[in-house]
Amino acid sequence: xxxxxxxxxxxxxxxxxxxxxxxxxxxxxxxxxxxxxxxxxxxxxxxxxxxxxxxxxxxxxxxxxxxxxxxxxxxxxxxxxxxxxxxxxxxxxxxxxxxxxxxxxxxxxxx
Amino acid sequence: xxxxxxxxxxxxxxxxxxxxxxxxxxxxxxxxxxxxxxxxxxxxxxxxxxxxxxxxxxxxxxxxxxxxxxxxxxxxxxxxxxxxxxxxxxxxxxxxxxxxxxxxxxxxxxxxxx
Numbered sequence: 001x002x003x004x005x006x007x008x009x010x011x012x013x014x015x016x017x018x019x020x021x022x023x024x025x026x027x028x029x030x031x032x033x034x035x036x037x038x039x040x041x042x043x044x045x046x047x048x049x050x051x052x053x054x055x056x057x058x059x060x061x062x063x064x065x066x067x068x069x070x071x072x073x074x075x076x077x078x079x080x081x082x083x084x085x086x087x088x089x090x091x092x093x094x095x096x097x098x099x100x101x102x103x104x105x106x107x108x109x110x111x
Numbered sequence: 112x113x114x115x116x117x118x119x120x121x122x123x124x125x126x127x128x129x130x131x132x133x134x135x136x137x138x139x140x141x142x143x144x145x146x147x148x149x150x151x152x153x154x155x156x157x158x159x160x161x162x163x164x165x166x167x168x169x170x171x172x173x174x175x176x177x178x179x180x181x182x183x184x185x186x187x188x189x190x191x192x193x194x195x196x197x198x199x200x201x202x203x204x205x206x207x208x209x210x211x212x213x214x215x216x217x218x219x220x221x222x223x224x225x
Contacts, residue, residue, distance in 0.1 A: 031211060033211070042215040042216055042217045042218055043155075043215040045206065048212065096210075096211040100145075100157065100211055102147075102154045104154040
């Protein structure tokens with residue numbers, strides 16, 4: 001199994017600012033994934049992050065808005081840039097093991 | 112395009128009653144299918160998954176799901192619901208045949224009455 005932690009657990013931010021979310025896993029993993037869960041909606045995959053290469057973004061998500069770092073095999077960050085109220089969501093990281101494990105999420109509110 | 116549909120947004124059942132949560136998927140090949148549960152304030156937990164083989168899959172917490180190719184369905188069932196089962200349930204399909212990139216349904220919120 002994999003234990004995933006995320007920081008911060010929640011934050012309230014002003015529009016126009018940026019927030020960096022950290023994801024730490026207790027074992028080395030090749031791929032890490034970032035999802036967004038907008039209020040009342042399902043989870044949507046933002047991007048896949050491999051160590052040593054640029055993240056791969058899904059349709060509708062761009063690097064300028066959601067830059068991702070993957071400096072080593074146990075850590076990744078997702079930055080939500082130039083935030084607007086529409087970015088208010090729960091952001092979850094996920095890793096692959098014997099199953100897909102999810103972190104507890106970061107609840108972001110943009111005012 | 113791939114998609115997952117959970118027709119029931121909200122379901123209420125009595126404790127001890129049986130439960131069936133519906134899930135339909137759209138994918139051209141044999142899909143990888145998953146059910147996750149999200150309890151309030153907690154992360155997603157995998158209940159069960161189907162990759163191949165026996166179409167009736169047993170999971171944790173007494174849940175099972177049946178893959179029906181002819182109906183493009185993967186419904187989740189439990190014979191007797193407990194109050195602790197109150198949560199949101201998500202069906203998901205592997206993206207483009209992957210097992211680690213998932214497309215989720217919109218979720219079904221389960222309430223359990225005493």
